[in-house]
Amino acid sequence: xxxxxxxxxxxxxxxxxxxxxxxxxxxxxxxxxxxxxxxxxxxxxxxxxxxxxxxxxxxxxxxxxxxxxxxxxxxxxxxxxxxxxxxxxxxxxxxxxxxxxxxxxxxxxxxxxxxxxxxxxxxxxxxxxxxxxxxxxxxxxxxxxxxxxxxxxxxxxxxxxxxxxxxxxxxxxxxxxxxxxxxxxxxxxxxxxxxxxxxxxxxxxxxxxxxxxxxxxxxxxxxxxxxxxxxxxxxxxxxxxxxxxxxxxxxxxxxxxxxxxxxxxxxxxxxxxxxxxxxxxxxxxxxxxxxxxxxxxxxxxxxxxxxxxxxxxxxxxxxxxxxxxxxxxxxxxxxxxxxxxxxx
Amino acid sequence: xxxxxxxxxxxxxxxxxxxxxxxxxxxxxxxxxxxxxxxxxxxxxxxxxxxxxxxxxxxxxxxxxxxxxxxxxxxxxxxxxxxxxxxxxxxxxxxxxxxxxxxxxxxxxxxxxxxxxxxxxxxxxxxxxxxxxxxxxxxxxxxxxxxxxxxxxxxxxxxxxxxxxxxxxxxxxxxxxxxxxxxxxxxxxxxxxxxxxxxxxxxxxxxxxxxxxxxxxxxxxxxxxxxxxxxxxxxxxxxxxxxxxxxxxxxxxxxxxxxxxxxxxxxxxxxxxxxxxxxxxxxxxxxxxxxxxxxxxxxxxxxxxxxxxxxxxxxxxxxxxxxxxxxxxxxxxxxxxxxxxxxx
DNA sequence: CTGTTAGCGCCTTCAA
DNA sequence: TTGAAGGCGCTAACAG
Numbered sequence: 001x002x003x004x005x006x007x008x009x010x011x012x013x014x015x016x017x018x019x020x021x022x023x024x025x026x027x028x029x030x031x032x033x034x035x036x037x038x039x040x041x042x043x044x045x046x047x048x049x050x051x052x053x054x055x056x057x058x059x060x061x062x063x064x065x066x067x068x069x070x071x072x073x074x075x076x077x078x079x080x081x082x083x084x085x086x087x088x089x090x091x092x093x094x095x096x097x098x099x100x101x102x103x104x105x106x107x108x109x110x111x112x113x114x115x116x117x118x119x120x121x122x123x124x125x126x127x128x129x130x131x132x133x134x135x136x137x138x139x140x141x142x143x144x145x146x147x148x149x150x151x152x153x154x155x156x157x158x159x160x161x162x163x164x165x166x167x168x169x170x171x172x173x174x175x176x177x178x179x180x181x182x183x184x185x186x187x188x189x190x191x192x193x194x195x196x197x198x199x200x201x202x203x204x205x206x207x208x209x210x211x212x213x214x215x216x217x218x219x220x221x222x223x224x225x226x227x228x229x230x231x232x233x234x235x236x237x238x239x240x241x242x243x244x245x246x247x248x249x250x251x252x253x254x255x256x257x258x259x260x261x262x263x264x265x266x267x268x269x270x271x272x273x274x275x276x277x278x279x280x281x282x283x284x285x286x287x288x289x290x291x292x293x294x295x296x297x298x299x300x301x302x303x304x305x306x307x308x309x310x311x312x313x314x315x316x317x318x319x320x321x322x323x324x325x326x327x328x329x330x331x332x333x334x335x336x337x338x339x340x341x342x343x344x
Numbered sequence: 345x346x347x348x349x350x351x352x353x354x355x356x357x358x359x360x361x362x363x364x365x366x367x368x369x370x371x372x373x374x375x376x377x378x379x380x381x382x383x384x385x386x387x388x389x390x391x392x393x394x395x396x397x398x399x400x401x402x403x404x405x406x407x408x409x410x411x412x413x414x415x416x417x418x419x420x421x422x423x424x425x426x427x428x429x430x431x432x433x434x435x436x437x438x439x440x441x442x443x444x445x446x447x448x449x450x451x452x453x454x455x456x457x458x459x460x461x462x463x464x465x466x467x468x469x470x471x472x473x474x475x476x477x478x479x480x481x482x483x484x485x486x487x488x489x490x491x492x493x494x495x496x497x498x499x500x501x502x503x504x505x506x507x508x509x510x511x512x513x514x515x516x517x518x519x520x521x522x523x524x525x526x527x528x529x530x531x532x533x534x535x536x537x538x539x540x541x542x543x544x545x546x547x548x549x550x551x552x553x554x555x556x557x558x559x560x561x562x563x564x565x566x567x568x569x570x571x572x573x574x575x576x577x578x579x580x581x582x583x584x585x586x587x588x589x590x591x592x593x594x595x596x597x598x599x600x601x602x603x604x605x606x607x608x609x610x611x612x613x614x615x616x617x618x619x620x621x622x623x624x625x626x627x628x629x630x631x632x633x634x635x636x637x638x639x640x641x642x643x644x645x646x647x648x649x650x651x652x653x654x655x656x657x658x659x660x661x662x663x664x665x666x667x668x669x670x671x672x673x674x675x676x677x678x679x680x681x682x683x684x685x686x687x688x
Numbered sequence: 689c690t691g692t693t694a695g696c697g698c699c700t701t702c703a704a
Numbered sequence: 705t706t707g708a709a710g711g712c713g714c715t716a717a718c719a720g
Contacts (some may be wrong), residue, residue, distance in 0.1 A: 004697090006696095006697060006698085007697070007698065008697080008698095016707085017706065017708075018697095018699095018708085019699080019700080019706070019707060019708075020705085020707075020710095022698070023699090023700095023705095028699085028700085029700085029702090029705085030705055030706090031705070032706085035705085035706085049459065049460050050458060050697090051462065051698070052403050052457075052460040052461040052462065053397060053400045053461065053462045053697080053698095054401055054696070054697035054698045054699090054712095055697080055698055055699075056397045056712095057397050057401050057697080057698070057699095057712050057714095058698050058699045058700080058711085058712060059698085059699070059712090060712080062397060063461075064440070064461070071426065072422060072425050072426040073419075073422045073423050073425070073426040074422075075419060075422070078416060078418075078419070078422040079417050080418045081416050081417070081441075082416040082417040082443060082696085085416060085442060085443055086443065089442065094440050094457060094458075094461060095440065095441055095442070096408070096438050096439065096440050096441075097427060097429065098424075098433065098438065098439070099426060099429055107702085110433075113391060113396075113438060114395040116393050116395065117396045117407075117408070117438060118395070118397045120691060148621065173634070177532060204659065238660075249622075252622060255626060255628075256626065276620070278593075278596060278623050279622050279623055279626055280621060280626070281596070282596045282600065283626070283627060283628070284599075284603065284628055295633065303527060310360070324701095348713090350712095350713055350714085351713070351714065351715095352713080352714095360690075360691085361690065361692075362691080362714085362715095363690070363691060363693090363715080363716085364689085364691070366714070366715060366716090367689095367715090369715095370715085372689090372715085372716090373689085374689050374715090375690085376689060376690085379689085379690080394713090394714080395713055395714070397713080397714095398712070398713035398715090399713080400696095400714095400716045401697070401698095401712090401713080401714070401716055402713080402714050402715045403714085403715070403716095403717095404696075579690075
């Protein structure tokens with residue numbers, strides 16, 4: 001157990017007072033060059049390392065940002081986290097992470113834990129039964145950036161255009177002649193899920209059509225669920241000719257179900273993935289996917305936090321960044337070819 | 345900006361002294377039930393939340409663990425992180441994460457940053473040109489768990505049996521008649537890479553054969569590299585009849601190269617993935633893969649840290665946990681069928 | 689059992 | 705420009 005060297009010892013070694021040492025090290029206030037030189041040398045000699053905890057105590061700022069998501073292992077979040085961490089690292093901030101597992105109570109506990117640790121800001125991912133009030137109240141105390149949450153105009157956030165993306169994807173399938181399109185997305189009560197459904201329906205209504213509501217499924221994001229769900233849909237009468245699937249896990253389940261039922265993509269069934277992951281890119285056939293830049297989400301989230309910190313958390317107007325989506329055309333979608341079937 | 349309520353105010357509200365309030369809240373030392381009741385009530389009334397920073401300052405323990413990996417977005421690490429975080433959360437610890445991007449200097453800086461923040465322990469993933477001394481020195485100061493690093497017997501760590509796994513995978517291919525087996529793994533100077541190569545060679549030598557060294561490639565873990573590498577291998581004379589690929593990215597590149605060259609899996613070329621990801625599980629054909637339990641790695645790492653903390657970082661003998669691998673047989677491997685070709 | 693006191697290491701006034 | 709002193713909020717040691 002090595003004993004830490006304190007600024008006190010550095011000061012003594014440099015032959016100055018504690019206060020001067022502090023000012024010299026932080027280049028704050030007026031200090032003579034001589035003092036700076038002496039202190040710097042002493043610090044290096046002794047291997048001095050400032051105690052961030054003590055400093056936080058004094059300055060009321062920890063240099064730590066908290067990040068709260070439902071599941072750290074989710075590849076979508078993982079990318080966001082990396083980008084955010086890199087940005088924070090450059091700015092000298094550290095990143096504290098935690099999983100809410102989509103539990104509201106846990107989310108509260110973790111927020112309190114973050115606050116207790118005096119984080120300088122919090123990035124929050126979507127969580128079940130989101131309440132705008134929670135975020136707004138929190139944002140009164142410290143910089144908060146909400147990811148894909150519905151927060152009022154009072155708080156800053158980043159929102160992916162799930163609505164427009166789902167609409168575009170659906171329209172693409174409609175153009176190919178599909179009418180019985182299944183939409184599988186979890187989290188109906190979360191903004192992303194809601195918006196996707198809305199975009200999906202808007203695309204239908206744009207041509208005076210009605211989506212088949214029984215083809216909208218909102219299971220948990222699990223491969224097993226998606227598999228059995230897709231399988232029952234496929235084998236049912238008037239089953240879907242196309243699937244729109246959210247994320248790797250659901251996409252995986254659907255692809256397995258299709259394979260299991262002896263159908264093929266895209267000849268029998270077309271598939272679009274919402275969210276572009278390794279699987280969608282590398283599957284054979286490659287899956288047409290709706291993508292958006294996750295690194296940008298992470299980076300912008302970090303920057304928004306830093307900006308709020310810089311401005312001392314002033315009454316800066318909250319910002320809302322909208323992230324666009326792109327439909328990447330690959331080989332998983334084709335025209336409807338089923339003969340002798342009524343078009344809805 | 346809400347003002348925080350301190351333990352002092354709680355004490356006053358409860359009509360007791362500061363010390364009693366502290367003891368009551370922490371259930372430490374002897375306190376009367378009456379005092380506990382009064383303090384608890386006052387705390388709740390005022391919405392008291394202990395200041396973790398001040399507490400850390402006093403107790404010299406931050407309740408924070410640092411986790412250092414080369415890339416947070418790597419799906420393998422992401423799973424480890426989640427498991428570790430969950431374990432720490434249960435124990436009341438928070439997790440600080442950072443990416444080294446495989447840069448040695450950055451690693452040092454981040455370790456110092458962690459120490460400055462008074463973390464109670466550090467989990468370190470492998471990093472380029474690992475030096476056992478670094479970890480050993482660090483472990484003198486605080487609990488450290490190294491993941492897949494070669495550390496001397498003096499430090500505790502978790503090591504996946506890459507050697508045995510690679511050996512088993514290679515033997516499987518040898519049994520199928522393959523002789524020209526390509527091994528693509530990054531990080532030759534890291535323990536995982538080294539051990540894989542060793543296991544690979546051991547399998548050959550076990551039958552008196554020699555692997556073709558030109559088929560061992562150790563590129564960076566990038567899809568593009570793997571793609572061009574695999575493509576040149578495939579189109580070269582005496583190209584490989586089987587590939588062993590590390591991880592999602594290299595596997596993806598190889599699969600694309602195979603597809604691009606008009607070959608098929610497993611008829612023309614067999615493929616084994618080291619590391620079982622979404623892609624290997626869900627590709628068609630499903631890819632035979634070497635897997636190990638990443639959740640266990642994360643959980644055990646966390647437990648080893650907690651154990652060291654519990655024992656006050658005593659001279660507890662360092663532990664070395666070995667994680668076994670399993671070869672999951674799927675559809676991507678077949679016997680060699682190329683006619684009229686010399687067997688090496 | 690409880691109150692008082694002394695710092696943890698640092699930054700930041702306040703005088704000199 | 706510098707030194708001295710105060711205190712951030714908390715816990716732990718010591719008297720009562």
